[in-house]
Amino acid sequence: MANKHPYLTTHEGKLYLTDQEKGLRTSLEIKEVLYEERSPYQHIMIVDTVLFGRALILDGIVQTTEKEGFIYNEMISHMPLAFHPKAEDVLIVGGGDLGVAREVLKYPFVRRVDMVEIDARVVEASRTYLPEVAAPPDDRLHIYFEDGALFVGRKEAAYDVIIVDAADPVGPATVLFEHPFYAALERALRADGVMAAQSDSPIHHIDVCKRTHSSLKSLFPIVYPYFSTVPAYPSGWWMFTLASKRYDMLRPLDPGISTRFVNDAILRGSLAVPNMFAQALFSV
């Protein structure tokens, strides 16, 4: 039985969103499609899933969910913020669901957060349908609706921390995984700046992980790959990369920062690299 939603399939009378990677099909059961539109940039859906609650879907790919999206958002945010002793100016590239902004704004010493997101409709939809994920209103948050690579290209020594919360390296986000963009990030950071980027699945795309790692190694003296489980993403395992100009050690997580996933031991433990990935990432 067909349904009227692109990207969704019907199986035994139930709606599913399916991610097909090499040899693995992962299908999330959908209770209801709450919102759907084709923006100038992509196809946007907000659905209610059986397992993870509400989810933001872009071009058929899960971006974040109500019930576990905080794992990804906390891992990509608190790691760089624990490396920098006191980040005041933070840039988020992408991050349209406002989940990363929510984490960054928890720090009272952060005085300004710039966020550059290409698609205003994603922010709008997230604010309306994903209040559990999206940051509440905050005067420190400034959102620019434009191309992230162009925005970063105009900045020099402007930020203490930059977080790249990009969609997958297919379509418009492809440039956000390439060397010229990382070089621009390096220039946009201050002399003691720290950055973190999502680096795709080490199970399905170890090539992307490896390219990101070597690209950042050629630009920054201190680079750490780190890993976390993110249940709603294909294979459930995700890599991030941290790059730092000066700081090489995690501060303890600030007391009073409230989290559902990360704590000091999780942040430290996530810097441990399984042998199999060390071999793939560090071998020349």
Added chain:
Amino acid sequence: MANKHPYLTTHEGKLYLTDQEKGLRTSLEIKEVLYEERSPYQHIMIVDTVLFGRALILDGIVQTTEKEGFIYNEMISHMPLAFHPKAEDVLIVGGGDLGVAREVLKYPFVRRVDMVEIDARVVEASRTYLPEVAAPPDDRLHIYFEDGALFVGRKEAAYDVIIVDAADPVGPATVLFEHPFYAALERALRADGVMAAQSDSPIHHIDVCKRTHSSLKSLFPIVYPYFSTVPAYPSGWWMFTLASKRYDMLRPLDPGISTRFVNDAILRGSLAVPNMFAQALFSV
């Protein structure tokens, strides 16, 4: 299009093995069924998967795979062996694919490994079709083909380390997740013994995780839940539980022990408990 294999489905001309949990269908593409039989205990298949190479399937559920099964086997074995300073007598309950035996036998100070597995046909099939997983022949390994709970019930202060590599808590393995069995394990361990058990998926079965944790807490002074990604299992995230009578600290992993996943930092990092699970496991 139907196919002749129970538990497998055909989709667009390709064979899949599907795991259906609440709201999530995970389907592994199968290249070929290499072996299939119905033993007195269960349905056994060895298949060749596109993503993870060869896999052992019992009653339609993935038990181990050639390309990532070592993650599970290393996590369940090296953690208890790093807690005990010098385990000489080790018991494996279940473990029919001989993957845990392979890890345990890497330690030269281990002088005897008893393994109690209900189904001789699983061991036979693994030896034939999964040489990458199954332990090579070793005089120290003694396999008993009988009911694990009955075997353990006859033992007293006989082992330094016990590893429970049970199938899911449905069907014959159900008793291996219940309090009387854990109490029997406690009696079968020496006064300084350490045990580890797989404790199911914290995403799909946090109730099983929590029950295991409280059951072992009532029997042992030292209990640690720990977590790892296991890509071929549903949700990709798995919990294990370590229980120890005396030792509270990991020795460094022995030099010369060759691993593909674990190292000291991974073992230590895996003892970090995400806030969300700490709340579920430790709250009364």
